[in-house]
Amino acid sequence: MPVAQTDLPLRLLRRGKVRDVYEIDDESLLLVATDRVSAFDVVMRESIPHKGIVLTQLTAWWLDQLETRVQHHMLTAEIGDIVARVPHLEAYASDLAGRSMLCRRARVFPVECVIRGYISGSAWKEYSERGTLAGEDLPRGLLQSEKLPAPLFSPATKADEGHDENISVSRMATIIGRAESAELERLTRSVYEHGSGVAASRGIIIADTKLEFGYLDGDVKNGFDSSRVILVDEVLTPDSSRFWPADRFEPGRSQPSFDKQPLRDYLDAERRAGRWNGESPPPPLPREVVAETSERYLDIYRRLTLSPLDLGAMA
Ligand SMILES: Nc1ncnc2c1ncn2[C@@H]1O[C@H](COP(=O)(O)OP(=O)(O)O)[C@@H](O)[C@H]1O
Numbered sequence: 195m196p197v198a199q200t201d202l203p204l205r206l207l208r209r210g211k212v213r214d215v216y217e218i219d220d221e222s223l224l225l226v227a228t229d230r231v232s233a234f235d236v237v238m239r240e241s242i243p244h245k246g247i248v249l250t251q252l253t254a255w256w257l258d259q260l261e262t263r264v265q266h267h268m269l270t271a272e273i274g275d276i277v278a279r280v281p282h283l284e285a286y287a288s289d290l291a292g293r294s295m296l297c298r299r300a301r302v303f304p305v306e307c308v309i310r311g312y313i314s315g316s317a318w319k320e321y322s323e324r325g326t327l328a329g330e331d332l333p334r335g336l337l338q339s340e341k342l343p344a345p346l347f348s349p350a351t352k353a354d355e356g357h358d359e360n361i362s363v364s365r366m367a368t369i370i371g372r373a374e375s376a377e378l379e380r381l382t383r384s385v386y387e388h389g390s391g392v393a394a395s396r397g398i399i400i401a402d403t404k405l406e407f408g409y410l411d412g413d414v415k416n417g418f419d420s421s422r423v424i425l426v427d428e429v430l431t432p433d434s435s436r437f438w439p440a441d442r443f444e445p446g447r448s449q450p451s452f453d454k455q456p457l458r459d460y461l462d463a464e465r466r467a468g469r470w471n472g473e474s475p476p477p478p479l480p481r482e483v484v485a486e487t488s489e490r491y492l493d494i495y496r497r498l499t500l501s502p503l504d505l506g507a508m509a
């Protein structure tokens with residue numbers, strides 16, 4: 195059964211677009227990825243079967259590989275270990291299995307660390323209108339979706355509602371500090387270098403991705419301590435990244451995406467037909483669109499990890 199929302203006997207810290215975040219104690223959190231789906235910043239009424247499990251298991255799969263490059267927040271994503279640590283979750287184990295991650299709790303830096311290997315989305319929008327990104331010049335003559343000469347670190351503010359705003363690296367440094375900003379950029383580049391390389395070997399382009407980092411609080415008087423920075427949230431998932439099939443890549447147009455394309459196409463058609471104004475509430479989704487989207491998430495998991503998601507083991 196898809197899980198649209200959870201209600202656990204724990205303090206709910208936040209219900210995001212996709213994740214329910216619960217407090218375990220001062221040092222740890224339980225992050226539960228539900229099957230909620232959003233498109234064009236609107237959360238749909240329907241949930242996408244298995245989507246939350248794909249997001250959590252893919253994040254866990256990446257974090258294991260990234261351990262030599264970056265410290266991260268994952269303590270465990272195995273339901274047996276989670277219940278062993280928090281026994282009163284036993285009764286909820288079947289809903290939580292696969293989609294939950296016990297995490298180290300951090301103070302999240304208030305910037306989204308976006309890195310772009312290809313120009314798309316909000317970056318393409320600004321560039322095509324003004325030739326810039328966050329007000330700074332980019333090379334001339336780039337086509338839509340074209341590969342950038344080198345990956346571009348392109349931070350954004352975290353907007354609670356509406357769209358995030360792209361900011362320059364120097365603006366980021368004023369918000370979180372110079373040393374902090376440089377360290378987050380270095381780590382972001384390292385994660386993208388690894389992730390885009392692995393994905394390329396599976397025929398997948400990671401056009402861009404968004405990372406979040408946190409700081410493990412300690413003695414703040416001693417200034418910034420880079421050994422306290424950890425990678426948090428979700429990592430290199432279809433929700434936080436643009437995944438494009440490499441064999442269909444063609445600059446000069448928008449690219450089909452691996453995951454939400456059936457959903458986006460449906461919503462676009464509804465909009466063009468004047469049946470939806472692009473805001474909440476969204477139109478109801480036909481069953482086929484839900485099923486196709488679910489297939490896409492499972493497919494991306496299988497393509498990247500080279501083995502199908504073991505749903506039996508999650509039950
Ligand atoms: N280790 C962590 N410590 C503290 N907060 C975290 C950690 N990992 C993720 N978060 C926060 O939990 C929330 C995840 O919920 P999500 O549904 O992704 O929210 P959003 O709608 O903002 O994307 C985000 O606000 C993220 O910053």
Ligand SMILES: [Mg+2]
Pocket residue numbers: 210427
């Ligand atoms: Mg999020």
